[in-house]
Amino acid sequence: MLAEVVAVSDAVSSTSSRSEKIALLAGILGRLTGEEAPIALAYLSGRPPQRRLGAGYATVFGVEVEASETPILRLVDVDSAFEEMAAAAGPGSKTRRESVLADLLARATPGEQDFLRGLILRSLRQGALEGVMAEAVAEAVGASPQRVRRAAMLEGDLVVVAARALTEGAETLGHATLSVFTPVQPMLAKTAGSAAEAIETLGEAIVEAKLDGLRIQVHRAGADVAVFSRNLRDITSELPGVVEQALELDHASFILDGEGLMIGSDGRPRSFQDTMSRPGGGRSRALRGFFFDLLAIDGDDLIDDSLFVRRAALEDLVPARDRVRSIVTGDTAKAEEFFRESTAEGFEGVVVKDPNQPYEAGRRGSGWLKVKPTHTLDLLVLAAEWGSGRRTGRLSNLHLGALGPDGDYVMLGKTFKGLTDQMLEWQTAAFLDIEDHREGHVVFLEPQIVYEIAFDGVQRSSRYPGGVALRFARVKRYRDDKSAEEVDTLETVRSFLR
Numbered sequence: 001m002l003a004e005v006v007a008v009s010d011a012v013s014s015t016s017s018r019s020e021k022i023a024l025l026a027g028i029l030g031r032l033t034g035e036e037a038p039i040a041l042a043y044l045s046g047r048p049p050q051r052r053l054g055a056g057y058a059t060v061f062g063v064e065v066e067a068s069e070t071p072i073l074r075l076v077d078v079d080s081a082f083e084e085m086a087a088a089a090g091p092g093s094k095t096r097r098e099s100v101l102a103d104l105l106a107r108a109t110p111g112e113q114d115f116l117r118g119l120i121l122r123s124l125r126q127g128a129l130e131g132v133m134a135e136a137v138a139e140a141v142g143a144s145p146q147r148v149r150r151a152a153m154l155e156g157d158l159v160v161v162a163a164r165a166l167t168e169g170a171e172t173l174g175h176a177t178l179s180v181f182t183p184v185q186p187m188l189a190k191t192a193g194s195a196a197e198a199i200e201t202l203g204e205a206i207v208e209a210k211l212d213g214l215r216i217q218v219h220r221a222g223a224d225v226a227v228f229s230r231n232l233r234d235i236t237s238e239l240p241g242v243v244e245q246a247l248e249l250d251h252a253s254f255i256l257d258g259e260g261l262m263i264g265s266d267g268r269p270r271s272f273q274d275t276m277s278r279p280g281g282g283r284s285r286a287l288r289g290f291f292f293d294l295l296a297i298d299g300d301d302l303i304d305d306s307l308f309v310r311r312a313a314l315e316d317l318v319p320a321r322d323r324v325r326s327i328v329t330g331d332t333a334k335a336e337e338f339f340r341e342s343t344a345e346g347f348e349g350v351v352v353k354d355p356n357q358p359y360e361a362g363r364r365g366s367g368w369l370k371v372k373p374t375h376t377l378d379l380l381v382l383a384a385e386w387g388s389g390r391r392t393g394r395l396s397n398l399h400l401g402a403l404g405p406d407g408d409y410v411m412l413g414k415t416f417k418g419l420t421d422q423m424l425e426w427q428t429a430a431f432l433d434i435e436d437h438r439e440g441h442v443v444f445l446e447p448q449i450v451y452e453i454a455f456d457g458v459q460r461s462s463r464y465p466g467g468v469a470l471r472f473a474r475v476k477r478y479r480d481d482k483s484a485e486e487v488d489t490l491e492t493v494r495s496f497l498r
Contacts, residue, residue, distance in 0.1 A: 001073070003109065003111075005040050006112050008028045008044065009124065018407075021406070025132070026140040028040065028044075029162075029166060030140040032166055032167075034167045037167050039078070041133070041137075043075070044133065045133055045159065048079075048120070052086060053085045053120055054086065056433070059097065059101070065102050067106075067110045068107055068108055073108055081100050084096075085097045085100050122446075135148075140166060141166060143170040147170075147173050147174075148173060150173075151176035153361040154184065155176045156184050156232060181224075183219070184255075184295070184303075184362070186217065186361065186362070187365055187368060188363065189369060189370040190368065190492065191369065191492060191496075195335040195336050195339040195352060195371050199332045199335045202352060202353075202354045202367065202369065204329065204355070205335075205355060206352070207326060207339075207351075208325065208353065209326070210347055211324060211347060212347070213260050213287075214230075214260035214481065216230075216235075216239070216260045216289060217257055218246050218258070219254075220249070220253060222252050222253070225243045229481060230482070230486075231483055231486075239287060241289075242289040249317055250317070251298055252298075253298050255295040256291045256293070256318070257295060258289050258292055259324070261287065261289075263286075269347060290324050293307075293311075293314065294318075304359075306357065307354065308355040338350060339371060343373055348372055350371050354367030354368070364492075375455055375496065377470075377487075378451070378482055378486065378488050379401060379452075380450055380484050381399065381400065381450070382401040383398075383399040383444040386441045393428075394425065394428045395427060395431050396416045397416045398415055399411055400415065400453060401487075402490045403485070403487050403488070403489045409487075411464050412470050413461075413473055415453070415470075417472075417473070417474035423475070430449065431443060450479040451476070451478055451479060452475075453474070454473070455471055455472060456471045457470075457471040458471065458497050460497065466493070468490075
């Protein structure tokens with residue numbers, strides 16, 4: 001029943017205890033039937049299985065019907081309604097979606113209506129993030145969280161893996177394999193204060209230029225090529241140049257990890273904004289792939305091998321012109337010199353990598369440390385304040401938040417610096433589309449917008465709940481390639497304390 005899922009969602013959202021969240025989720029997961037499992041998993045993860053339902057804020061809250069007094073909706077009923085909404089197309093599709101939604105909401109209790117509206121808009125604040133859900137699944141099926149996470153990483157979908165384990169047993173977790181055209185979450189890097197500091201932490205390491213481009217994962221099997229973004233979206237049609245690169249390589253089956261980047265006529269990398277532009281509705285053919293890792297080749301998985309092994313295989317597959325420039329050193333002075341050279345050439349900094357590290361998909365592995373000239377964090381915009389003076393009528397001062405240990409978002413401070421007039425116009429419209437509620441002159445937002453924020457340091461502060469605040473924070477750019485769950489953590493922010 002939907003009512004049971006809603007009750008667990010409410011209970012999870014009302015507790016800040018990670019262990020309690022896990023216990024609540026594991027309790028309901030252990031009681032699911034075969035057809036209910038994937039639906040409930042998706043809903044408790046805050047997203048319906050259907051990628052697009054075609055219903056925005058205006059539609060979801062524009063449909064007002066009297067609620068049911070008793071809970072009668074089954075999960076399959078909701079899923080069937082969502083399928084109808086997703087399938088509606090062409091003339092009259094908006095009216096059809098509204099009709100289906102009205103019928104669904106009329107069969108829902110007031111609490112179920114609130115849940116369904118939040119689910120459709122992907123704005124549920126229940127704290128059941130993927131890390132928590134993976135541990136709940138592990139507890140429900142009697143497996144280790146590491147085993148669940150690994151299976152989800154290999155198949156690219158925790159819901160699919162978890163549903164199979166819940167209905168067919170924990171042994172199915174071992175059936176997960178890395179396969180071409182099933183993208184995996186990319187491995188991410190933590191932050192270090194300097195290249196020397198990173199070398200002191202890791203010892204002899206691979207130091208490579210950090211590209212400020214579009215993270216891509218390239219899959220090939222024979223004449224077929226697919227390119228995926230960091231959030232696993234298929235962007236093959238947008239990157240014809242990268243497809244051509246993949247088809248030029250000698251081997252017919254592989255999975256590459258790298259960055260898409262545009263290089264100017266002067267040989268220097270173009271800006272992130274240039275790389276992310278879509279001339280004529282698609283990305284430029286001039287955008288090329290530069291690769292730094294190889295996850296599989298000719299049917300052999302390499303993710304459990306050391307980076308040295310993967311890089312050797314990469315060098316055999318990809319020509320030097322299409323690989324990210326790097327050195328191997330344990331000398332802090334050489335690492336710092338390479339950092340200075342890379343930034344002078346227009347790169348964003350360096351990434352220092354432990355050569356013995358396996359590929360930790362979807363995680364900020366301790367073996368990858370990024371170094372930039374200016375500290376930056378990817379933070380969620382929690383709210384914005386109406387501006388004054390020349391910014392009257394536009395949303396300006398931003399409330400910034402990091403991901404807390406319990407899956408909530410913790411405010412770190414505010415900033416209005418770095419916002420251009422063009423960005424102010426854009427964000428005012430964008431923020432109002434995802435408005436959650438208002439308190440005076442402050443507009444609170446659904447957790448969707450991520451900005452890259454530059455700052456000079458972090459200081460202790462009793463003003464904000466996380467106990468820290470950013471010094472001289474300013475907006476660097478909007479990160480439309482990152483989701484709310486990918487923002488930097490409070491732990492990362494606190495690591496900058498000196």
